[in-house]
Amino acid sequence: MAPECGDPWSRSVRTHDLERCRSLPLFANMHAETFRHVTAGAHMQRFPPGTMLLLEGDAVDFLYVLLSGQVELHGTWNDQETVLGILRPVSTFILAAVVLDTDALMSARTLENSEILMIPGDAIRSAMVEDTEFGLAVSRDLAGGFRTMVRAVKNQKLRNAVERLANHLVMLRASDPGVGATVVLRHEKRVLASLLGMTPENLSRAFAALRKQGVTVNGAVVTISNPAALIALAKPDPLIDNHAPFGADIVTPADAEIWSTNSHRAALARSEKRRA
């Protein structure tokens, strides 16, 4: 289902890929044999930016594992589109549709060059039956995904645009292990706007509104001169915002809830280098 934009580039699956896959909570405790069986039928593909991996309504034949790059999940209705989530490595996506062997509710599109491991849905479903440990991991992953979406609904219904942006910035700050004066936006602003449920114009104005709280923007670099003021406005809440603390704190591994993402850190470092 890749309509345009050049052929995907298939390549063989390296053991390094499998190791990264294995590092996900979803696969970590799987029996070695089941893991081998599941990945036997998998194949690896590279996609250029802007490739539609999956269209909502399509039957879902694979579980996707994003190993490098960035993928956007979005939904469409009445010629409008809204971004429902953005994935960074290492993450899986559309597990729910695979488990139910049904059609996708979200479309998926690459935002950057991306390497994706595609695991046949059949293999996933039979592994759930054969390997209890994996079955449990699937349940935990889906429970986390459910909670992520509950948070999204609360965020959308209880907060206005400026508050959503403020919390997004607070989240970025919290997830950045480095010092605190600046954060780097991880997506194009128009993508971010859609993710936050507003138009690009309105995102610009929301940034402008946050100048009072000491927020200034320069391209993708946002400097937060008065974190306390920003946080006072944002009122982050653990029951909405899942600030995955890398640095400290335990957070039960099951409660990842970032779809199934685990290791963001690499990408962050990269984007930090180049800045206007």
Next chain:
Amino acid sequence: MAPECGDPWSRSVRTHDLERCRSLPLFANMHAETFRHVTAGAHMQRFPPGTMLLLEGDAVDFLYVLLSGQVELHGTWNDQETVLGILRPVSTFILAAVVLDTDALMSARTLENSEILMIPGDAIRSAMVEDTEFGLAVSRDLAGGFRTMVRAVKNQKLRNAVERLANHLVMLRASDPGVGATVVLRHEKRVLASLLGMTPENLSRAFAALRKQGVTVNGAVVTISNPAALIALAKPDPLIDNHAPFGADIVTPADAEIWSTNSHRAALARSEKRRA
């Protein structure tokens, strides 16, 4: 955690209760022995309307099974409240928190006199390990719940207030086995307003706006004199609205997605036959 509002009324668990529980897809294929073990520690309680069963942030010790009455799930932030879902029998709730053994993201409150079976979370979690069939059912239920929440986000972000109301009415019509001229709202209007993500005042105006499409309201009774016009405005979409599209189409049994409700399905099939 039932703060006020009179003592809950505990009573013994009857076999009839267990049978209704068993009818849920979540429990239907469970081994008899596991089911007996799981329900051994369960107890039954009656709650008057307005009782807080669970407060967001609370640790979750039980899986709740609603056997009669009506329960509202809502979220809170910054002194505002929004309804995230409304359950009718027979449904379970907060399975995700039980699976992860963590705190609740949603509060639960009875809207009517309700009978609720409370199953200890430990028993659920150990049953998942011991009974593969049950583990699979849990995964499927959570996958359905995830998809329900994805639909909710799309509904909220892609549609305006009038469109959300129109689709709600179309959904009620589709799920009502009787003839088509009227539907009955299932909740107080202010609850419905919150569920649809608007204020009560705005709900009134949304109803007024639908008069052009032949919608008139009288208390809880809504008459739809021109279904085609209403549907034309609502543009219901199987990827957002989980009711049988008017054409045909089967709903795959796995794709329940109504949290974990089952009882609708029969109604759906019925309404499929008769169509304007």
Next chain:
DNA sequence: GCCCCGCATTGACAAAGATCAAGTCAGGCT
């Protein structure tokens, strides 16, 4: 029966957000 209280509706107004239209800027291409 009467009184109250809470729900629902309506109108006037205010705030939030979307749309339309320029206009700027940076990066990529020839």
Next chain:
DNA sequence: AGCCTGACTTGATCTTTGTCAATGCGGGGC
């Protein structure tokens, strides 16, 4: 280098939604 494209911003305007206030309606309790 020069140009072109696409992203971002800003202002003006309109639509949608929320807020505040007043009123009507109806059911439950005394």
